[in-house]
Amino acid sequence: MSAVNHSVRSMLAGAAGLFSATGLASGIPTASLEEVIVVGQLERLQGAPQSATQGIVGEEQLGLRPIQRTGELLEVVPGLIVTQHSGSGKANQYFLRGFNLDHGTDLATSVDGIPVNMPTHGHGQGYTDINFVIPELVQAIEYRKGTYYAETGNFSAAGAVEMRYRRSLEQPLATLELGENSYRRGVLAIAPEFSPGTLLLGLDYMTHDGPWVLPEDLRKINGLARFTRESESGRFTVTAQAYDGRWHSTDQIPKRAVESGAIDRFGFVNPTDGGESHRYSLSLNGAGALGRGDFSVVAYAVDYRLNLVSDFSYFTDPDNGDQFEQFDDRRVYGGDFAWNRPLQMGSLANKLLLGVQVRSDDIAKVGLYRTQERQRFETVREDAVVQTNYSAYASLNTTWHPAVRTVIGVRAEDFHFDVDSNVAANSGHINDSLASPKFSLILGPWRETEVFFNIGRGFHSNDARGTTTTVDPVDGATPADPVDPLVKALGADIGIRTAIFPDLQLTAAYWGLDLDSELLFVGDAGITEPS
Numbered sequence: 001m002s003a004v005n006h007s008v009r010s011m012l013a014g015a016a017g018l019f020s021a022t023g024l025a026s027g028i029p030t031a032s033l034e035e036v037i038v039v040g041q042l043e044r045l046q047g048a049p050q051s052a053t054q055g056i057v058g059e060e061q062l063g064l065r066p067i068q069r070t071g072e073l074l075e076v077v078p079g080l081i082v083t084q085h086s087g088s089g090k091a092n093q094y095f096l097r098g099f100n101l102d103h104g105t106d107l108a109t110s111v112d113g114i115p116v117n118m119p120t121h122g123h124g125q126g127y128t129d130i131n132f133v134i135p136e137l138v139q140a141i142e143y144r145k146g147t148y149y150a151e152t153g154n155f156s157a158a159g160a161v162e163m164r165y166r167r168s169l170e171q172p173l174a175t176l177e178l179g180e181n182s183y184r185r186g187v188l189a190i191a192p193e194f195s196p197g198t199l200l201l202g203l204d205y206m207t208h209d210g211p212w213v214l215p216e217d218l219r220k221i222n223g224l225a226r227f228t229r230e231s232e233s234g235r236f237t238v239t240a241q242a243y244d245g246r247w248h249s250t251d252q253i254p255k256r257a258v259e260s261g262a263i264d265r266f267g268f269v270n271p272t273d274g275g276e277s278h279r280y281s282l283s284l285n286g287a288g289a290l291g292r293g294d295f296s297v298v299a300y301a302v303d304y305r306l307n308l309v310s311d312f313s314y315f316t317d318p319d320n321g322d323q324f325e326q327f328d329d330r331r332v333y334g335g336d337f338a339w340n341r342p343l344q345m346g347s348l349a350n351k352l353l354l355g356v357q358v359r360s361d362d363i364a365k366v367g368l369y370r371t372q373e374r375q376r377f378e379t380v381r382e383d384a385v386v387q388t389n390y391s392a393y394a395s396l397n398t399t400w401h402p403a404v405r406t407v408i409g410v411r412a413e414d415f416h417f418d419v420d421s422n423v424a425a426n427s428g429h430i431n432d433s434l435a436s437p438k439f440s441l442i443l444g445p446w447r448e449t450e451v452f453f454n455i456g457r458g459f460h461s462n463d464a465r466g467t468t469t470t471v472d473p474v475d476g477a478t479p480a481d482p483v484d485p486l487v488k489a490l491g492a493d494i495g496i497r498t499a500i501f502p503d504l505q506l507t508a509a510y511w512g513l514d515l516d517s518e519l520l521f522v523g524d525a526g527i528t529e530p531s
Contacts, residue, residue, distance in 0.1 A: 045448060045499050050407050050440045052452045052495025052509045053078075053145035053159075059166075067135045074109070074130070074161055077143040078507075086310060087249030088208065088218050089275055091129035096158045097145065097513055104128030106460055106489070106515075108156035111163045112239065113298035113336055114283050115359065117155045120385050120464040122328035122366045123308055126155045130163075132243030132279045134204045134222050136173060136187055139166040146511065147458030147491035148438050150393040150409030151338070151355065157458040157489035157513065166191075167228040167237065168198045182209040197229035212250050214268040220245035234288020239281075246276035252312055270323060272373045275308040293341025293352075302332040309374050320372060324380070327367045334359035343396075351397040353409075360388040366465075381473040382422040385464050390414045395438070403446055409438035409456070415485055417464040423476050428468035432485035434459055449498040452509075458489040488516045 049055065057076040067073060071082040071092040081095040094101040101107050104126040109116040111133060121127035144152060145159040152160040169191035177185040189202040204222040209215035226239040250268040258265045283300040311323040338355035367382035395409035417430040436457040444450035467485045472478040493511035 045445055045450065045497065050442070051144070051146060051148055051454045051493065052497050052507050053493065055143055057141045059139050062138060062141070070130055070133055070135060073133065073135055073138060073141065073163070076141055077159070077161055080159070086251055087216060087247045087274055088210070089131060089220065089245040089247035089277060090249070090308065091127050094128070097511065099158050101158060102126070104155060106155055106158040108152055108154065108160040112165055112283065112285060114281060114300045114302070115334070118304065118328070119154070119361060119461055120363060120366060120387055122306060122326040122368070125463045126460065129277065131220060131245055132222055132241060133163060134187065134202050134224060136175065137166050137189060137202050137224060138163050140164045146454060146456070146493055147489055148440055148454040148456040150353065150395040150411050150438055153357065153391050153411060153413060154389065155460050157460055157491065157515065165224070165226065165239070166200065167226065168200060181211055182207060182215070194227065197227055200224070200226040200228070212266050212268065213264050214248055214250055214271055216248050218245070218247040234286065237285040239283045239285070241281045243279045246274070248274035251310055269314050270311040273309050273311050273323070275306065277306040279304050290339060291341070293339055295337065295339045297335070297337045299335040300333070304332065305329045309371060320370065320377065323371045325369045325371045325374065325376060327365060327369065328363070329365045330361055330363040332359065332361050349399045353395045355393045357391040358389070360386065362386055379422060383465055384420040386418040387464050388416045403444050405442040407440040411436040411438070413459070413486070415461060417467050417485060419464055419468040421465070421468070423471065423473050425471045426465070426469045426473060430467045430485055434486050434488070448500045449496065452495040454495070455492040458491060459486050460489070461486055484517070490514045
């Protein structure tokens with residue numbers, strides 16, 4: 001693609017110069033041609049993926065998709081369904097590979113290397129809220145389905161998605177959107193040259209009431225500041241992001257109340273449901289040469305908070321009502337270092353990848369409370385948790401023949417859960433570890449066709465509170481069984497991608513995914529249950 005662009009630009013520059021010189025010689029006023037960029041593909045099958053269900057969606061494709069809500073960004077991943085309930089400020093619900101992933105339990109999501117999934121969250125395990133993302137500044141989305149990649153760890157059993165922000169803009173961006181139901185949105189972004197690098201600044205503000213009888217009153221603001229310095233020796237980026245949001249929600253409503261005419265189908269029962277959330281982060285990204293290979297490094301710190309007030313059953317308690325609040329207040333610290341290099345072994349060409357990752361969630365308070373009109377009157381459960389995950393991974397990509405390639409990988413995890421609960425019997429410290437082997441065989445290309453065979457182990461962690469729970473937090477007496485800290489997943493698929501048909505690329509996969517258990521920490525009840 002870059003070769004095509006360079007060639008076209010060179011020809012245009014030459015034509016413009018010739019036309020200008022001729023004009024000067026003949027006395028005709030000079031003129032120049034505007035730059036024309038032609039985007040083409042020199043290869044019909046691009047890249048060297050590890051499976052048929054791995055790919056990258058670039059800025060050209062993203063630019064052609066209308067985005068009405070941030071969650072639609074992730075729907076560029078084939079087969080991924082992203083829905084919403086209980087207010088636009090809440091994390092989406094995800095469906096992939098036949099699984100209801102709740103709010104992200106088996107879909108690992110990250111932005112420029114910073115994980116989004118929140119373990120041991122007040123509302124759901126692996127909670128993935130991407131409301132802080134500014135869609136116009138996303139340059140590419142990379143996706144991987146299955147358990148076959150050494151680089152991906154917790155929550156990636158069904159798949160993993162990485163969003164990458166731009167580092168610069170060709171020109172300033174200013175957008176104003178107006179719509180019905182008090183929809184207002186404005187986006188501003190500039191990228192001035194800021195010696196000795198580029199500074200990208202973005203601001204996104206939105207309000208929306210929705211079609212509801214009770215106005216949603218969504219108010220959210222996103223800010224981004226990113227400084228990038230690039231040189232022949234590598235690249236260094238510092239990124240600061242900030243998000244604040246608040247909203248009302250109508251929650252589920254009784255069908256019988258709608259059918260009787262008591263409330264409108266866009267109506268509500270409890271006018272005080274809703275929430276507010278913030279997410280502030282600072283990250284460092286670097287890449288460059290190291291020894292005989294290349295390295296990439298990410299370090300990050302995140303400050304996060306959520307208050308979510310819901311009421312699903314309304315009046316099973318006629319005296320106090322059924323409204324409850326889920327609360328989460330945490331700091332997240334972590335890093336990821338990866339190093340890859342070519343490795344010649346006899347006549348075989350190899351690529352070696354080595355990496356280490358660490359993440360610590362310092363959860364000052366995660367709680368469930370009974371409320372009336374958002375005022376707490378009873379604590380169901382309240383915990384302070386420190387959860388730390390150390391990981392190391394390696395993979396070897398070997399080319400045995402121009403049409404035969406294998407990828408062998410392994411990943412090792414070490415988890416530490418430290419829970420301090422308001423019910424002393426539910427406090428404790430638990431450790432667990434896991435090794436996950438991976439294997440891929442890639443055959444082709446033959447006649448514009450590749451075939452993939454993949455098998456590997458993945459996992460997701462269970463909520464830390466479930467690993468130390470011994471009694472029901474509601475009554476403090478009924479015995480409860482603790483859950484396994486880590487849930488193994490075994491995945492396999494056979495895939496094909498082909499460009500043998502004119503003007504068509506086809507990808508297909510037959511896959512299977514087996515989880516040891518599908519337990520979810522039910523934030524509405526404060527306990528772990530099978531789903």
